[in-house]
Amino acid sequence: MCHHCDYKSLLEQSGLGASENRLSVLEVIGNNSYPLSAGDIFKTVERHSAINRVTVYRILDVLVDHGIVDRISTGGRAFYYGLAPNSHHQPHSHFYCKHCGQMDCLNPESLSVDANLLKKTFPGRIDKVEVRVDGICKNCIK
Amino acid sequence: MCHHCDYKSLLEQSGLGASENRLSVLEVIGNNSYPLSAGDIFKTVERHSAINRVTVYRILDVLVDHGIVDRISTGGRAFYYGLAPNSHHQPHSHFYCKHCGQMDCLNPESLSVDANLLKKTFPGRIDKVEVRVDGICKNCIK
DNA sequence: AATTTTAATGCAAATTTTTTGCATTAAAAG
DNA sequence: CTTTTAATGCAAAAAATTTGCATTAAAATT
Ligand SMILES: [Mn+2]
Ligand SMILES: [Mn+2]
Ligand SMILES: [Zn+2]
Ligand SMILES: [Zn+2]
Numbered sequence A, B: 001m002c003h004h005c006d007y008k009s010l011l012e013q014s015g016l017g018a019s020e021n022r023l024s025v026l027e028v029i030g031n032n033s034y035p036l037s038a039g040d041i042f043k044t045v046e047r048h049s050a051i052n053r054v055t056v057y058r059i060l061d062v063l064v065d066h067g068i069v070d071r072i073s074t075g076g077r078a079f080y081y082g083l084a085p086n087s088h089h090q091p092h093s094h095f096y097c098k099h100c101g102q103m104d105c106l107n108p109e110s111l112s113v114d115a116n117l118l119k120k121t122f123p124g125r126i127d128k129v130e131v132r133v134d135g136i137c138k139n140c141i142k
Numbered sequence C: 001a002a003t004t005t006t007a008a009t010g011c012a013a014a015t016t017t018t019t020t021g022c023a024t025t026a027a028a029a030g
Numbered sequence D: 001c002t003t004t005t006a007a008t009g010c011a012a013a014a015a016a017t018t019t020g021c022a023t024t025a026a027a028a029t030t
Helices: A007-011 A020-033 A038-048 A053-065 A116-121 B007-013 B020-033 B038-048 B054-064 B116-121
Strands: A070-072 A079-085 A095-096 A103-106 A112-114 A125-136 B071-072 B078-084 B094-097 B104-105 B113-114 B124-137
Touching: A007 A020, A020 A038, A020 A053, A020 A079, A038 A053, A053 A070, A053 A079, A079 A103, B007 B020, B007 B071, B020 B038, B020 B054, B020 B078, B038 B054, B054 B071
Parallel strands: A095 A125, B094 B124
Antiparallel strands: A070 A079, A095 A103, A112 B113, A125 B124, B071 B078, B094 B104
């Protein structure tokens, strides 16, 4: 849940029209405390307003392209989506439970990554360093 | 390319029958210097011996389940497969080029991850910490 | 060696997730 | 008000993976 982000201006600052659908998708993502799959997002938006599944995919693409939302890989075969790091959200890694498929955001302090050396020596463009922890969550472990 | 691994005994040590197909799949993965997709592996094995695509998927599953092979997520929608860390291969992270889809293995020293604090405090089971760097490779950047 | 049991494979079809093409509607610009 | 552009919907396709079931090969028993 983000109380700091103004979704409408997040869109407008990127030159994107703040359509009803885009706002709904972004709110679902931003109001959730962990990343969601496109299917989850579709089902949630759909409960309140009519929307097509393809529209959700297209909105997710445009939000990812504009750096508003992060596309996060899982140990499964669907991507999950969460707010991209910004002034209110520092970068952090995620935990993926391979039993129930739930993702959790991990405390940035609990896991540290140092990519400085790589960034200096890598002969290509680096856009993102994604860290994902896979295992079984505390609910499923019982 | 791994000159140290004896694929046949890797299989047998895990209690897996060393069938022709399993050996072929494991050799293709082990002899390659970067991770490959199931489709790549299928096409490569197929050139020398007849094999069904589904068999490749099933062999990959069994190799991953037994910790012989690592299933590696990409920024795209297919998994890639590489030899799992063992006495001859230390754990390392990977680079994924979102233009050509090629993965590279990164030097373990170029990127350091410290998951000790997480492992102490996380209320679940941690099986794997995957680090993936996304961007554009030196060939595609031109 | 013949028989029974288990493991591995093939093939067809289904599933899941994502993408594309094209028509329609809504919004913005002129 | 008209023209242009952006957003959406719907149907279909594509890509990756999974499932069910039959067949074959290998291993274990008798
Ligand atoms: Mn998060
Ligand atoms: Mn590797
Ligand atoms: Zn779980
Ligand atoms: Zn490339």
